[in-house]
Amino acid sequence: MADPHQLFDDTSSAQSRGYGAQRAPGDLSYPAASATPQAAFLADPVSNMAMAYGSSLAAQGKELVDKNDWEVQYQQDTPVAPRFDVNAPDLYIPAMAFITYVLVAGLALGTQDRFSPDLLGLQASSALAWLTLEVLAILLSLYLVTVNTDLTTIDLVAFLGYKYVGMIGGVLMGLLFGKIGYYLVLGWCCVSIFVFMIRTLRLKILAEAAAEGVPVREARNQLRMYLTMAVAAAQPLLMYWLTFHLVR
Numbered sequence: 001m002a003d004p005h006q007l008f009d010d011t012s013s014a015q016s017r018g019y020g021a022q023r024a025p026g027d028l029s030y031p032a033a034s035a036t037p038q039a040a041f042l043a044d045p046v047s048n049m050a051m052a053y054g055s056s057l058a059a060q061g062k063e064l065v066d067k068n069d070w071e072v073q074y075q076q077d078t079p080v081a082p083r084f085d086v087n088a089p090d091l092y093i094p095a096m097a098f099i100t101y102v103l104v105a106g107l108a109l110g111t112q113d114r115f116s117p118d119l120l121g122l123q124a125s126s127a128l129a130w131l132t133l134e135v136l137a138i139l140l141s142l143y144l145v146t147v148n149t150d151l152t153t154i155d156l157v158a159f160l161g162y163k164y165v166g167m168i169g170g171v172l173m174g175l176l177f178g179k180i181g182y183y184l185v186l187g188w189c190c191v192s193i194f195v196f197m198i199r200t201l202r203l204k205i206l207a208e209a210a211a212e213g214v215p216v217r218e219a220r221n222q223l224r225m226y227l228t229m230a231v232a233a234a235q236p237l238l239m240y241w242l243t244f245h246l247v248r
Contacts, residue, residue: 091154094161101127101164104171108246111175127164127242134160134238138231142205145223151204159200163193163235167243174247182247190236197232 102124109115109123135156142149166189174182205224 089155089158091158091161094158094164097164097168098127098131098161101168101171104168105246108171108175112248130238130242131157131160134231134234138227141227141230145227147205147224147227149204151201155204159197160235162196163189163239166190166193167239170239171243171246174243179247182243186239186243190239193235193239194232197235198228201228201231 102120105123106115106120109119135153138156139153142151166186169189170182170186173185202225205228206221
């Protein structure tokens with residue numbers, strides 16, 4: 001009989017009997033609840049769904065890269081704003097990057113006690129002169145190779161102006177971490193701008209040949225490929241030439 005002064009029933013013996021009933025004497029196997037956490041994680045349907053979603057995203061990213069989907073989607077006679085097409089060139093980033101590059105150059109010269117208005121003006125004018133020379137050289141090359149493309153002068157200024165972003169990063173890292181930081185960041189930016197120019201300009205310069213079905217080894221088509229490679233290779237060289245003297 002239960003003790004009248006006992007407030008709660010003692011259920012420990014019942015639980016012990018129930019637990020003992022689940023395992024026969026001499027049975028060394030563990031109960032099903034003692035599965036490893038890894039197995040429980042893999043058996044979770046939410047985890048499986050998350051893994052499947054991650055794999056789907058990776059496959060979509062690989063498919064996007066394989067398709068070389070870097071071309072402007074809206075083919076119009078007037079320039080397309082980047083808010084309507086992420087692949088459309090714009091002058092906002094190149095213009096702001098050029099101004100910021102001049103300011104960062106002044107900062108670098110000031111930290112080295114070499115700042116002067118004349119030297120800062122020379123830095124800005126030399127960068128602008130190199131940009132103008134690049135645009136004129138590319139336009140002349142396109143004319144000599146007889147390439148019919150929708151690549152305009154504004155597009156060239158935009159594409160060539162993106163290198164100032166990498167130049168800013170290289171100089172800033174050089175000021176913070178010395179030449180090691182400068183070469184690491186500038187090297188990575190040089191590789192990035194090289195790949196960007198190759199994958200962007202070939203859609204513009206080689207578009208006519210691809211539409212006409214011209215063989216890859218055709219003489220004119222090879223000249224277009226060489227022109228694309230030359231423009232892309234010139235970007236890292238100019239990035240280094242315009243920034244190496246700013247890091248000591």
